[in-house]
Amino acid sequence: MTEEIIIAGFGGQGVLSMGKILAYSGAMQDKEVCWMPSYGPEMRGGTANVSVIISDERISSPIINEFDTAIILNQQSLDKFESAVKPGGLLIYDPNGITREPSRKDINIYKIAATAKAQEMGISKVFNMVVLGGFLKLKPIVAPEFIHKGLEKSLPARHHNLIPQNEEAIEIGKGIVEAVHTL
Amino acid sequence: MAKELKLMKGNEAIARAMIASGCDGYFGYPITPQSEVMETLMAEKPWETTGMVVLQAESEVASINMVYGGAATGKKVATSSSSPGISLMQEGMTYLAGAEIPCVVVNVMRGGPGLGTIQPSQSDYFQSTKGGGHGDYQLYTLAPASVQEMYDFVFDAWDIAFKYRNPVLILSDGAIGQCMEKLYTRDDMPRWTEEERRKNAPWGTWGKPADRNHNIVTSLELDSAKQEIFNHKLQAKYAEMKEKEVRYEMLNCEDADYIMVAYGSSSRIAMKAMQMAREKGIKVGLFRLITLFPFPTKQLAEVAAKVKGILCVEMSAGQMIEDVKLATECKVPVEHFGRFGGIIPTPGEVLKALEEKIVK
Amino acid sequence: MANLDIVKPENLVYQRTKVLTDATMHYCPGCGHGTTHRCVAEVIEELGIQDKTVGVAPVGCSVLAYNYFDVDFQEAAHGRAPALATAVKRLNPELNVFTYQGDGDLAAIGTAETIHAANRGENITMIFVNNGIYGMTGGQMAPTTLVGMRSATTPYGRNVERNGYPLRITELLATLPGTYYVTRQSVHTPAAVRKAKAAIKKAFEFQQQKKGLCFVEIVSNCNSGWKMTPVQANKWMEENMFPNYPIGDIKVDGKIAEGIDVNRLVLDHALEVVNK
Numbered sequence: 001m002t003e004e005i006i007i008a009g010f011g012g013q014g015v016l017s018m019g020k021i022l023a024y025s026g027a028m029q030d031k032e033v034c035w036m037p038s039y040g041p042e043m044r045g046g047t048a049n050v051s052v053i054i055s056d057e058r059i060s061s062p063i064i065n066e067f068d069t070a071i072i073l074n075q076q077s078l079d080k081f082e083s084a085v086k087p088g089g090l091l092i093y094d095p096n097g098i099t100r101e102p103s104r105k106d107i108n109i110y111k112i113a114a115t116a117k118a119q120e121m122g123i124s125k126v127f128n129m130v131v132l133g134g135f136l137k138l139k140p141i142v143a144p145e146f147i148h149k150g151l152e153k154s155l156p157a158r159h160h161n162l163i164p165q166n167e168e169a170i171e172i173g174k175g176i177v178e179a180v181h182t183l
Numbered sequence: 184m185a186k187e188l189k190l191m192k193g194n195e196a197i198a199r200a201m202i203a204s205g206c207d208g209y210f211g212y213p214i215t216p217q218s219e220v221m222e223t224l225m226a227e228k229p230w231e232t233t234g235m236v237v238l239q240a241e242s243e244v245a246s247i248n249m250v251y252g253g254a255a256t257g258k259k260v261a262t263s264s265s266s267p268g269i270s271l272m273q274e275g276m277t278y279l280a281g282a283e284i285p286c287v288v289v290n291v292m293r294g295g296p297g298l299g300t301i302q303p304s305q306s307d308y309f310q311s312t313k314g315g316g317h318g319d320y321q322l323y324t325l326a327p328a329s330v331q332e333m334y335d336f337v338f339d340a341w342d343i344a345f346k347y348r349n350p351v352l353i354l355s356d357g358a359i360g361q362c363m364e365k366l367y368t369r370d371d372m373p374r375w376t377e378e379e380r381r382k383n384a385p386w387g388t389w390g391k392p393a394d395r396n397h398n399i400v401t402s403l404e405l406d407s408a409k410q411e412i413f414n415h416k417l418q419a420k421y422a423e424m425k426e427k428e429v430r431y432e433m434l435n436c437e438d439a440d441y442i443m444v445a446y447g448s449s450s451r452i453a454m455k456a457m458q459m460a461r462e463k464g465i466k467v468g469l470f471r472l473i474t475l476f477p478f479p480t481k482q483l484a485e486v487a488a489k490v491k492g493i494l495c496v497e498m499s500a501g502q503m504i505e506d507v508k509l510a511t512e513c514k515v516p517v518e519h520f521g522r523f524g525g526i527i528p529t530p531g532e533v534l535k536a537l538e539e540k541i542v543k
Numbered sequence: 544m545a546n547l548d549i550v551k552p553e554n555l556v557y558q559r560t561k562v563l564t565d566a567t568m569h570y571c572p573g574c575g576h577g578t579t580h581r582c583v584a585e586v587i588e589e590l591g592i593q594d595k596t597v598g599v600a601p602v603g604c605s606v607l608a609y610n611y612f613d614v615d616f617q618e619a620a621h622g623r624a625p626a627l628a629t630a631v632k633r634l635n636p637e638l639n640v641f642t643y644q645g646d647g648d649l650a651a652i653g654t655a656e657t658i659h660a661a662n663r664g665e666n667i668t669m670i671f672v673n674n675g676i677y678g679m680t681g682g683q684m685a686p687t688t689l690v691g692m693r694s695a696t697t698p699y700g701r702n703v704e705r706n707g708y709p710l711r712i713t714e715l716l717a718t719l720p721g722t723y724y725v726t727r728q729s730v731h732t733p734a735a736v737r738k739a740k741a742a743i744k745k746a747f748e749f750q751q752q753k754k755g756l757c758f759v760e761i762v763s764n765c766n767s768g769w770k771m772t773p774v775q776a777n778k779w780m781e782e783n784m785f786p787n788y789p790i791g792d793i794k795v796d797g798k799i800a801e802g803i804d805v806n807r808l809v810l811d812h813a814l815e816v817v818n819k
C-alpha cells in the first residue's frame with residue numbers, strides 16, 4: 001500500500017499540522033512516511049500545501065506531482081491540484097468559498113462542509129481534524145489508536161488535554177463527508 | 184543504544200544530531216531552505232544542557248571563520264548554509280583544509296547560479312568535489328538521501344573529520360532539508376571533556392602549557408619547497424580516504440542490464456523510476472553515491488563492466504557525469520538526465536530518459 | 544672578559560620577555576610593530592597568562608606574528624580575525640583572546656567582522672596598528688590613508704572624490720554599546736611606549752573582568768611605505784597622522800572619555816577634511 005496525498009488551502013487552516021498528524025499516525029502504525037511542505041515565497045500570500053506519503057515500503061521520491069488523494073480547502077488549491085489527482089483517485093473539498101466546483105469525471109469526488117460545521121459547533125480550532133475525519137472515513141489507512149498516538153506525538157505536551165476534542169472532531173468529520181461524484 | 188522514533192525535517196535532524204553528537208559550537212547565518220537548522224538549535228537551547236554554543240553571525244563569511252577559530256581550539260564546531268551562502272564560505276573552506284582543521288559544514292542546496300531559486304537543486308557538485316576555493320584540496324563529502332541519513336551522517340562526519348584532520352561537507356538539498364520523515368534518534372553523547380579535547384586535538388590552540396611549544400594553526404608557508412611537501416602530505420591523506428572511506432549503495436545491480444547513478448534526492452527519484460522500469464521488464468539497477476569525494480571509482484567500474492549503459496540522474500546540467508565517465512573510462516555509453524534551476528524531475532521523466540537515451 | 548663579568552642576574556636592568564620567541568622579526572628597522580609586539584608580550588607575562596592566551600594574526604605585515612609570540616596562535620584569513628577570536632572566546636571563556644591587525648585588515652576587508660564583534664560586546668582585546676598604508680603588499684592606499692597622502696595606488700595623493708575619506712574606525716567603534724575601553728596610542732617615544740603598554744594591560748584586565756570588547760589603536764609609521772627614514776617618518780607621523788588620529792582615550796569604563804566629542808570626531812571629520 002502506498003498513499004500519496006496533497007493537502008492544500010490557506011495558511012492558518014492547519015494544513016501543515018493536519019499533514020503532520022496524519023504522517024505521525026502512519027509512522028506510529030509502523031508505516032514509512034514522508035511529509036513535504038511548500039516553502040519560501042510560495043507560502044507567502046496565504047496559500048499553504050503539504051504532500052504526505054504513507055507506505056508499507058521504503059519511500060522513493062519525497063516530491064510527487066500526482067496524487068492518490070487531494071484534500072482541498074480553497075479555490076486556488078482546487079484550480080491548482082484538481083488535474084494532479086491520478087485517474088481513479090480521490091478529491092475531497094470543503095465547499096466553503098468554492099465558486100467553481102470540481103468537474104473531473106474520472107475520479108471520485110467528495111465534499112465535506114467542515115468550515116460550516118466547525119463554526120456551528122464552535123470548534124473552529126480543530127477544523128482541520130474534521131477534514132481529516134472525512135478523509136479517514138473514505139480511506140481508513142491508519143487505525144484510530146494510531147491516530148491517538150500521532151496526536152500525542154505531534155502536539156506539544158501542554159496541549160495533550162485537547163486530544164479528546166481533536167478525536168471528537170475526527171468523528172464528526174467521518175459523519176458529514178458526502179459523495180458528489182463516484183465511479 | 185536506545186533509539187526513539189520521531190518525525191522530523193531533515194534540517195531539524197541536522198540540528199538535533201549536532202546536539203546529540205557532542206558538538207561544541209554552531210555558527211550560522213539564515214538562508215532558505217536551511218534556516219530550520221539554527222532555528223531548531225536556538226529553540227533547543229543546548230547551552231543550558233550540553234553546554235554547546237550557538238551564535239547567529241553577521242554573514243556566512245563570519246560564520247565559516249568562527250568555525251575556523253573555534254575548531255582550531257580542538258573543539259567540535261559546525262555550520263550550515265545553502266548554495267549562495269556556501270559560495271561565500273569558500274575562502275574559509277580552503278583555509279580550513281589548508282590548516283587541517285576538522286569541522287562539519289552542511290550545504291542544503293538550492294538552484295543557481297547567482298541568487299537563483301530557493302527550490303532544491305544539485306548543482307553544487309563541482310563546487311563540493313573539485314575544490315570550491317583555491318588550491319589543491321578536497322573536502323570529504325557525504326550525500327544523505329533521507330532524514331535518517333541527515334542525522335546519522337553528522338555522527339559519521341565527526342569521526343572522519345578528526346581522523347583525517349579535514350573538513351567534512353554534508354551535501355544535501357532543499358527536498359531532504361524540508362521534508363519530514365521517520366527518524367530514530369540516538370542517546371546524547373556528552374561533549375568532550377578537557378582531557379579528551381587535548382588528547383583528540385593535541386595540535387589545538389587551547390593555551391600553551393609550560394611543557395610544550397606553542398601551537399600555531401595556519402595555512403601560510405612562505406617557503407615553496409615546504410609548501411610542496413605539505414601539499415604532498417595532503418594528497419596522501421586524500422589517497423587514504425579514497426582507499427578506506429568510500430561509501431555507496433547498490434540496488435538491483437546484480438542482474439542489471441543498465442544502471443542509473445545518482446545521489447541524494449535524485450537517487451530516490453531514480454529508485455522509483457527503477458521500480459517502474461522493472462515492472463516493464465527492463466532490468467535496471469541503481470548505484471547510489473554516498474560519498475561524492477572520495478568517489479567510488481573502482482566499485483562503479485566493476486558494475487559498469489557488466490552493463491550495457493549508464494544513466495546519470497542529477498538535478499544539474501551534468502556535473503557528476505564527469506566522474507562517472509572517468510570511473511568507467513567511457514567503456515560503456517554514459518548519458519546524463521537532469522532538471523535544474525529548482526525543478527525536480529519526476530520518476531516518469533527519468534524512466535522516459537532511460538528508455539530513450541540508454542535502452543533505445 | 545670585563546663585559547661578560549657584568550652579565551649577572553643582580554646587574555640586569557632589562558631583559559626580553561619570555562613571551563616573545565627567539566625568532567628574528569622580519570619587520571623593517573624603525574617600524575612600530577616590533578615595539579607593539581613587545582608591549583603585548585610583556586603584558587601577557589606580567590599578568591601571568593602565557594598558558595591561557597590565544598592570539599589571532601591577520602593578513603598584512605603582522606601575518607607572521609605567530610612566530611614571535613610564544614603563545615598559541617591562529618592565522619586568520621584577511622580581515623576575519625575578530626570572527627575567529629569570537630569563537631575562540633565563546634568556546635573557551637577561560638582563555639584570554641586577542642587579535643592583532645593592521646588598518647587594511649581591520650578597517651577595510653574586515654570592517655563587518657570588526658564592527659559586529661564590537662557590537663556583540665565580545666570579551667576580547669583587539670590591537671589595531673594604523674600606519675595609513677598597506678605595508679606588506681608594497682605601500683598601497685589603506686582606509687586610513689590621509690587625504691593628499693601618496694601611496695602606490697594614489698600616486699598623486701589620496702583624492703576624496705575618487706577615494707573617499709580616511710576612516711576613523713576607532714571613534715566609530717567607541718559609539719557602540721558593546722565596547723568598554725577604546726583608546727588610541729603610539730609607540731614612537733619611550734614615554735608613548737609606557738602609555739601604550741599601560742593601555743594594553745588595561746585592555747587585557749578588562750577582558751578578564753568580562754567588561755566587553757577592548758580596543759587599542761596604535762598609530763604607527765611605515766617608513767618603507769612612506770619612503771622616509773625612520774626619524775623622518777616619526778616626525779611626519781606627529782605632524783600629519785596625530786592631528787587626524789588624535790592620541791588618547793576615547794572611551795573609558797564604557798563611557799565616552801571626558802572632553803571627547805565622538806560625534807564631532809566622526810561626523811564633522813569629513814567636512815574638516817573637505818574644507819582643508
